[in-house]
Amino acid sequence: MYDYLIVGSGLYGSTCAHELKKRGKRVLVIEQRDHIGGNIFTENNNGIQVHKYGAHIFHTNNREIWNYVNQFAEFNRYTNSPVANYKGKIYNLPFNMNTFNQLWGAITPEQAQAKIAEQQSELGEKLPKNLEEQAIRLVGRDIYEKLVKGYTEKQWGRPATELPAFIIKRLPVRFTYDNNYFNDKFQGIPIGGYTQIIEKMLAGIEVRCNTDYFHNRKELDQTSKAVIYSGPIDRYFGYCYGKLEYRSLRFETETINKPNVQGNAVVNYTEREVPYTRIIEHKHFDPVDTPHSVITHEYPAEWTDGLEPYYPINNDKNDTLYRQYRDLSKLENNIFFGGRLAEYRYYDMHQIIASALNDIKKMP
Numbered sequence: 208m209y210d211y212l213i214v215g216s217g218l219y220g221s222t223c224a225h226e227l228k229k230r231g232k233r234v235l236v237i238e239q240r241d242h243i244g245g246n247i248f249t250e251n252n253n254g255i256q257v258h259k260y261g262a263h264i265f266h267t268n269n270r271e272i273w274n275y276v277n278q279f280a281e282f283n284r285y286t287n288s289p290v291a292n293y294k295g296k297i298y299n300l301p302f303n304m305n306t307f308n309q310l311w312g313a314i315t316p317e318q319a320q321a322k323i324a325e326q327q328s329e330l331g332e333k334l335p336k337n338l339e340e341q342a343i344r345l346v347g348r349d350i351y352e353k354l355v356k357g358y359t360e361k362q363w364g365r366p367a368t369e370l371p372a373f374i375i376k377r378l379p380v381r382f383t384y385d386n387n388y389f390n391d392k393f394q395g396i397p398i399g400g401y402t403q404i405i406e407k408m409l410a411g412i413e414v415r416c417n418t419d420y421f422h423n424r425k426e427l428d429q430t431s432k433a434v435i436y437s438g439p440i441d442r443y444f445g446y447c448y449g450k451l452e453y454r455s456l457r458f459e460t461e462t463i464n465k466p467n468v469q470g471n472a473v474v475n476y477t478e479r480e481v482p483y484t485r486i487i488e489h490k491h492f493d494p495v496d497t498p499h500s501v502i503t504h505e506y507p508a509e510w511t512d513g514l515e516p517y518y519p520i521n522n523d524k525n526d527t528l529y530r531q532y533r534d535l536s537k538l539e540n541n542i543f544f545g546g547r548l549a550e551y552r553y554y555d556m557h558q559i560i561a562s563a564l565n566d567i568k569k570m571p
Contacts, residue, residue, distance in 0.1 A: 209235045209430055211570075214420045215437035216405065217245025218556055219546035222563035223435050225408040227570075235430060236409060237418040239438075242402075243409060246515075247556065249400030252462065254497045255490045256400035260515070261456060261505060262473055262487050263401060266391040267557035273393040275560060279404040282395030285492060288386040289473035289485075293353045300475065301379035301388050302346055302354070310349055316382035323347040341372035345380055357479035362507050363454060363520075371522060396492045433570070437546035439516060440532045448531045451551055452524075453516035457506040459483075468500045482506060519551045526551075543570060 211227055213220045216238040224234045242248055246260040264287045267273055276282075291298045299305035307319035326347030335341035338359060342351040355375070356367055363370055379388060387394075397404060420427060420438065428434060436443060441451045472491035476483060483504040490500050510516050519525065529551040536544045545566050547554045554562065 208432065209233045211235070211433050211435055212237065212427060212431035213435045213437070215239075215245065215546065215548075216243040216409065216414060216416075217437060217546065218247055218405070218559045219563045220245075220435065220437045221405045221408040222560050223545070223567055224412050226564065226567045228412055234412050236412055236414045237420060237427065238414065238416045239419050241416050243414060243416065244402050244405040246517075247401040247405070249402050251400070252489075252501050253499065254495050255499075255501050256493050257460065257489045257501050257503075258401075258487065258492065259458070259460075261458070261503075261517075262492070263556065264389075264394065264396060264492075265556050266389040266394040267555075268391045268393070269557060269561065270393070272557045272560055275564075276404065276557075279407045280397035280399065280401075283398050283493060284394075285396040285472075286386075286394060287388040287473075288471070289388060289475055290471055291354050291358075291475045291477050293477045298354060299386050300354075301381060301386075302350060303379075303381040303386065304384045305386060306350070306354075310353070319382060322349075335372045337368050338370035338372055338375050339367040341375050342367070342378075345375065345378060354477050356477075357481075358475055358477040358484055360479055361482075361484050362518075364507065364509050398493055400493065433541040433543065435543045435545065435570075437544075437549050439548045440529070440536060440544060440551060443544075443549075444532055444535055447535075448528055451528055451532075452520040453510035454518040454520065455508045455510040455514040456517050457508050457514075458503050459506070460501060460503040463500050463502060464498065465500055466496075466498055468502050516548060518553060519547075521551070521553075 210232040211234045213224050213234060213236045216236050220236060224236050227234050247263050248259050249256045250259055264285065265276065265282065289300045291300050298309050304316065304319060307313040311322050313319040313322060323346060326349060327344055329348065330340060330344060335344050339351065342355045359367055469486060469488050471488065473485055473487055475485045483506045485505050487503045488500055490497065508514065543566065545562060546559065
């Protein structure tokens with residue numbers, strides 16, 4: 208008999224498992240995939256750590272969380288500075304004085320602010336009702352048309368006029384010559400990849416990969432006193448109210464016999480006509496000297512059964528549906544729900560760890 212059965216070996220489940228083991232609890236972790244780590248899984252390609260499920264950059268303002276994750280790996284000083292490719296021209300991200308200079312020749316913050324204010328005026332005094340209007344309110348028409356509209360519509364599979372305004376509200380806009388995407392105090396990539404973090408978290412804990420909880424649910428539940436479930440909440444309840452909607456991703460990864468392909472870890476392709484949203488060159492995250500490189504094209508897709516659900520579509524319809532499932536979850540005995548799929552919420556990595564550490568305090 209285990210004290211806890213943990214469904215999912217991603218960052219949430221693994222953090223819970225690690226902390227419970229420290230308490231002396233006996234834990235079993237099951238994982239549907241053939242490897243641990245969930246979407247932060249990295250694998251070695253002749254010296255290059257490949258982010259198998261898309262780019263993951265650890266960043267936080269929380270010193271406690273930063274110190275916590277650093278006990279499992281040494282982090283480098285990687286600074287996230289993606290660039291955008293629009294019709295063959297390169298623009299700096301996040302939107303900053305370099306971007307404004309590239310677009311308009313603006314040299315001072317005053318010049319850039321005046322240009323944005325001129326373009327914002329088309330909205331008048333009305334409050335933005337959708338993503339398009341919110342983007343124009345933030346950065347003006349030019350940046351919206353070239354660097355936001357196409358990329359966002361590819362990512363979400365919907366016209367920007369049909370997307371909620373809040374999606375873009377956290378978009379960084381700076382009137383300094385600073386290409387650092389994040390404002391957080393702490394940022395980096397683990398030297399040697401993310402998988403080692405999960406391996407160390409799960410050291411001494413029984414883990415069963417290639418194990419689908421729903422194929423043998425009754426028997427698995429009987430092995431433990433309590434269950435921590437980090438999978439899709441609607442699947443747990445048999446989709447009794449209907450399926451929650453997600454956006455998914457498809458990855459095409461290739462090895463190229465060149466030491467440097469694009470000169471940056473992340474290049475976004477913002478034209479609507481280009482089918483992928485970005486190209487990742489993995490060796491720039493954790494720099495290594497190799498004669499080859501590995502790149503990944505990311506293609507957004509509508510989620511269907513069999514695909515990985517990546518981004519919840521938090522519109523009114525889905526949020527209402529999620530609340531129904533959340534209410535059901537509160538009626539379960541000795542079942543704890545957590546993580547991005549169980550909470551139908553997009554989490555950054557530091558938020559997942561903080562959530563797990565907080566939830567553990569409530570568990571017996």
